[in-house]
Amino acid sequence: MTTVFTDRLNQPPKLKKDALRVIPLGGLGDVGRNMSVLEYGGRLLVIDCGVLFPEESQPGVDLILPDFDHIAERLGDVAAIVLTHGHEDHIGAVPYLLRLKPDIPLVGSQLTLALVEAKLREHRITPYTLAVKEGQTEQFGPFACEFVAVNHSIPDALAVYVETPAGSVLHTGDFKMDQLPLDGRITDLRAFARLGEKGVDLFMVDSTNAEVPGFTTGxxxxxxxxxxxxxxxxxxxxxxxxxxxxxxxxxxxxxxxxxxxxxxxxxxxxxxxxxxxxxxxxxxxxxxxxxxxxxxxxxxxxxxxxxxxxxxxxxxxxxxxxxxxxxxxxxxxxxxxxxxxxxxxxxxxxxxxxxxxxxxxxxxxxHKGNAKVHTSGHASAGELLYCYNIVRPKNVMPVHGEIRHLIANGRVAQSTGIPAERIVLARDGQVVDLRDGEARVVGEIPNGYVYVDGSSVGEISEADLKDRRVLGDEGFISIFAVVNSETGALIAGPEIHARGVAEDDSVFEKLRPDIVAALEKAVADQADRRDTYQLQQVMRRVVGRYASQRLRRRPMIMPVVVEV
The missing domain is CATH 3.40.50.10710 (Metallo-hydrolase/oxidoreductase)
Known part of the structure; x- marks a missing residue:
């Protein structure tokens, strides 16, 4: 299998006229934030636009979005956004994308569009929508899209078959093969077989349950x-x-x-x-x-x-x-x-x-661990085997899952006889070009998490989250000192206050002489000029060394020096 999970790649080359480009912006490495962009002839087709829910290591974050930067300047080239089904990890980021350009057509089943329209009303966005159903074919720019019924844990889920002059893609969305579903709507394997006979150049397949042997419980x-x-x-x-x-x-x-x-x-x-x-x-x-x-x-x-x-x-x-x-x-x-x-x-x-x-x-x-009160909405390894044998694609690109799920899906595909070099294992941001019937990774674009934090979108950085984790785990110490602007002599302080540290402020009384001595030495070394930033760093180092050696803590330290 072609895997580039650990490699850092160069920017992709300019797309050749006879190639179809696939750009995963989410869903390859996480369970959520699903979004893929297809590019051909200067036009774009977006498949899904979902959110990822934060983990404990991301305190204060409400939602995590795909990174739209790669297409932000090209939204006029987007022919449509195709939504495979109505789960949050596939539609939750649509309002944030349509904020940038509200008239991009939304395409999906009747229920999927109803759910996303309800979300958009909360954001005061009125979308342009096109409801489709299984068996229907629509043309969006150079992309001819045929929709196929698939069974999932929400009604009205669809796979999408995309034809372009450069090749064809079958994207399963999330699916399973429940043979006796509650609504009687099964995954249309006859359509999968027909499309396989027609030719599937790239099969993008749900990987969420690829590690699970056998078949998903009905x-x-x-x-x-x-x-x-x-x-x-x-x-x-x-x-x-x-x-x-x-x-x-x-x-x-x-x-x-x-x-x-x-x-x-x-x-x-x-x-x-x-x-x-x-x-x-x-x-x-x-x-x-x-x-x-x-x-x-x-x-x-x-x-x-x-x-x-x-x-x-x-x-x-x-x-x-x-x-x-x-x-x-x-x-x-x-x-x-x-x-x-x-x-x-x-x-x-x-x-x-x-x-x-x-x-x-x-x-x-x-719960599911002690009783059969839930079953997954995703195809297990046995069902994936059926799909690969029915479709017989030229190339396979596992999607929707963590790295372990993608690798497991690739191994299932390989076991059906698909050559290893035709199985593309990629992560978010890695660009795949389909040309002359062969799919391969050709480069990588910058792609990161975009955090929604209250009313702010994209303003919270990894550094901010690191600060939040430090505050939550280690506490906070502030040091305040006042120095003479002319002589540099200490006039007041240092005042030390701690929050979230087990020891109270009195513990730091014995540290005051060390801070005063360090400040006096720094002032003497700065005889020709006064640099309050350097004085602040002196206090930070003294307190940080004490907290590390004596308290075995690494709190956030905020030193302030004021000149008067």
Whole structure:
């Protein structure tokens, strides 16, 4: 396999007229932030535009976006943004891209566009949209796009087959091969086979479950487990899931109807998304089952089900706030909490923190680790084998996953007889050119994380996050001194104050003589000029050395010298 994960490459050359360029801006190395750009004949086609959720090492960050810099000056060349499905890691960054140019056409299935339009209304953006369905073909500039039905953990997911004079690309989006899906809409392998016969020059394949052997469990196997839990529960039931998992919510509604329980949606995104799904006919709500969350106090606990967000341990989502006793909903002994979701890599600590908090309150917590209450929306290795054997592509480019997932997907492809040199393993920012039926990495563009922090977008840097981590882990020490502007003599201070350091300020009293001596020496060395910055660095070094050697800490140190 052609892998360049560790190499740093040069800028890619100018695109040749007979080549198709693929530029992954997200999703290759992370589970999320999915975005790829296809370029041909001076025009661009964007496939997906999603977000990545922050880890604990990124304190204060709300969302992580793809880096749009490479296309920011060429948005007029974008023929369309094609969205494969309505999950946040595929549509969540659309508002931030359309802020730059609101009239770029958005293309996707009916449900996908409804979900993204609801997000855009919050950003006061009215998009130009084109709803498509499986079997439909549309032309966007030089890109002829055919849409193929695929099964996923949200209705109306699509793969896209893109034809250009330089070659063809089949992008699966996220998919699996559930043969008995709840909505009866299976992955269209007949279309995959037909496109394979037509010719697939580059097969871009979902890698999320490539390490998992066999086949992904069908959704129909989850319903009876949920039903059994409802049957034995004697008090309140709380179910946490992704706010777009229509199939899981449908199973909860059906189980509630069978056991004479009421259901309330908790969490703004859950209420919004399920309202859209119900209005469009993707979610079927049994009569009399659904109530407003404001009515929950009128319903006995043994007849109440709460369907909420927060299955990934997000501190501000409903379940996290319930665990922290910071929500109108409370849980206690006898209540049952079901985590109906998979763990997104990197979220393990946050999720189990919430689980521990709920169990400390007395609730029984059921999750994928101890019961079959969730199944993945992604194809496992056995399903990927089928796809490679059906499509028989000329080249393969694994997408959507961490590096280990991409490598595992590449190995699956190679096991079906695809030559190793035709399997391209790349990371975000590495440019792949398809020319004369061969795909290869030709260079790399700058590509980094873009952080959303409150109302700021892209203003937070890695250095800022490092400062936040230091403040959180090591604490903060400030030193203030006043010196004579003419003589440099110390007039006041140094005053030392510590925050987030176990020792109180009195510990630093013995350090004052050392700081004074260091300042006096520095002033003597600066007889011809006064440099307050140098004096500040002198104080920083003295305090830093003391904190490191005596306290075994490396706090953030903020020295201030004022001349009067």
């Amino acid at each position: 959704e129909q196997e989850i319903g009876p487990v949920i039903d059994a839990i409802f049957g034995r529960a004697r008090q309140k039931i709380v179910v946490a899931s992704f706010s777009s998992h229509v199939h899981r919510v449908q199973q909860v509604l059906d189980a509630a109807a069978r056991h004479d329980r009421k259901v309330a949606f908790v969490g703004r995104s859950m209420v919004r998304n399920m309202g859209i799904a119900a209005e469009m006919g993707y979610l079927h709500v049994p009569d009399g089952v659904l109530i407003d969350v404001k009515q929950i106090n009128d319903i006995p606990d043994d007849r109440m089900v709460l369907m909420c967000t927060g299955s990934q341990g997000e501190p501000m989502a409903a379940l996290g706030r319930i665990a922290n006793r910071d929500h109108r909903v409370s849980v206690g002994p006898g209540d049952v909490v079901i985590l109906a979701s998979s763990l997104i890599p990197g979220n393990e600590n946050a999720v189990f923190r919430v689980v521990n908090g709920l169990m400390a309150l007395g609730a029984e917590v059921i």
